[in-house]
Amino acid sequence: xxxxxxxxxxxxxxxxxxxxxxxxxxxxxxxxxxxxxxxxxxxxxxxxxxxxxxxxxxxxxxxxxxxxxxxxxxxxxxxxxxxxxxxxxxxxxxxxxxxxxxxxxxxxxxxxxxxxxxxxxxxxxxxxxxxxxxxxxxxxxxxxxxxxxxxxxxxxxxxxxxxxxxxxxxxxxxxxxxxxxxxxxxxxxxxxxxxxxxxxxxxxxxxxxxxxxxxxxxxxxxxxxxxxxxxxxxxxxxxxxxxxxxxxxxxxxxxxxxxxxxxxxxxxxxxxxxxxxxxxxxxxxxxxxxxxxxxxxxxxxxxxxxxxxxxxxxxxxxxxxxxxxxxxx
Numbered sequence: 370x371x372x373x374x375x376x377x378x379x380x381x382x383x384x385x386x387x388x389x390x391x392x393x394x395x396x397x398x399x400x401x402x403x404x405x406x407x408x409x410x411x412x413x414x415x416x417x418x419x420x421x422x423x424x425x426x427x428x429x430x431x432x433x434x435x436x437x438x439x440x441x442x443x444x445x446x447x448x449x450x451x452x453x454x455x456x457x458x459x460x461x462x463x464x465x466x467x468x469x470x471x472x473x474x475x476x477x478x479x480x481x482x483x484x485x486x487x488x489x490x491x492x493x494x495x496x497x498x499x500x501x502x503x504x505x506x507x508x509x510x511x512x513x514x515x516x517x518x519x520x521x522x523x524x525x526x527x528x529x530x531x532x533x534x535x536x537x538x539x540x541x542x543x544x545x546x547x548x549x550x551x552x553x554x555x556x557x558x559x560x561x562x563x564x565x566x567x568x569x570x571x572x573x574x575x576x577x578x579x580x581x582x583x584x585x586x587x588x589x590x591x592x593x594x595x596x597x598x599x600x601x602x603x604x605x606x607x608x609x610x611x612x613x614x615x616x617x618x619x620x621x622x623x624x625x626x627x628x629x630x631x632x633x634x635x636x637x638x639x640x641x642x643x644x645x646x647x648x649x650x651x652x653x654x655x656x657x658x659x660x661x662x663x664x665x666x667x668x669x670x671x672x673x674x675x676x677x678x679x680x681x682x683x684x685x686x687x688x689x690x691x692x693x694x695x696x697x698x
Contacts, residue, residue, distance in 0.1 A: 575588045
């Protein structure tokens with residue numbers, strides 16, 4: 370497969386991924402906000418982080434937008450629009466240069482987006498296990514670790530090159546750049562570790578609680594759903610290692626950011642699951658209560674009414690009086 374054909378295929382895949390992702394993630398985030406409103410939940414940190422992450426999720430992942438006619442036609446010819454007048458086209462757009470600029474912007478946006486998604490998941494855990502001091506301390510320790518890491522990697526990715534413009538310039542003047550492949554591999558390793566921790570925390574914290582096994586599995590399945598993103602973290606790590614020496618950096622970067630887009634989208638979906646599940650449980654409970662009340666009313670209306678006899682009424686009256694012993698009489 371030629372370089373241009375492979376790039377065009379990835380463009381199409383990226384466009385389809387973004388359309389599918391927004392059509393799924395956006396309604397779920399809106400449903401999460403509606404569920405919080407109906408359940409009268411106070412607006413928490415995780416709610417704000419989820420909305421910020423959703424609004425910034427699709428911004429960096431748009432390599433398909435770099436497809437321009439200039440990329441398909443690397444050479445331009447003179448064009449005569451009027452007699453005796455020549456128009457010389459401007460300098461054609463160098464497509465790899467534009468793509469690298471977009472990849473740089475995507476790198477900047479990806480770090481806070483992932484940090485906000487993971488922080489939102491951790492705050493959900495903290496809210497659920499707030500009565501347990503030791504568990505909350507462990508969660509806050511993990512949160513501090515990932516926050517410090519993502520702050521450091523955020524500035525490392527911003528200042529990968531000195532000056533910054535060297536990141537996307539093909540003919541580099543004087544300057545230096547860090548090893549971008551090594552940065553991506555390191556970031557992939559940390560992503561795998563943090564996603565594993567997000568999977569392990571619900572299992573360990575829930576299994577020590579006093580409840581039935583079925584309820585434990587139900588809680589673990591809901592809270593541990595965010596670990597699904599670990600599959601894309603592992604894929605990105607394998608991709609980063611296997612293609613370290615590739616010459617086609619543009620295609621490599623596009624594959625990496627496609628996996629980043631999938632990881633962020635799955636993380637956002639998983640932050641919505643607990644609240645939506647609670648709303649569904651509450652709706653089912655109210656529906657069950659209404660069904661039972663309706664059944665009781667139907668049974669009461671179907672029961673034939675019978676009048677008590679005078680003897681039965683007298684007996685009931687005497688039975689309701691306080692008991693009088695023979696000594697009192």
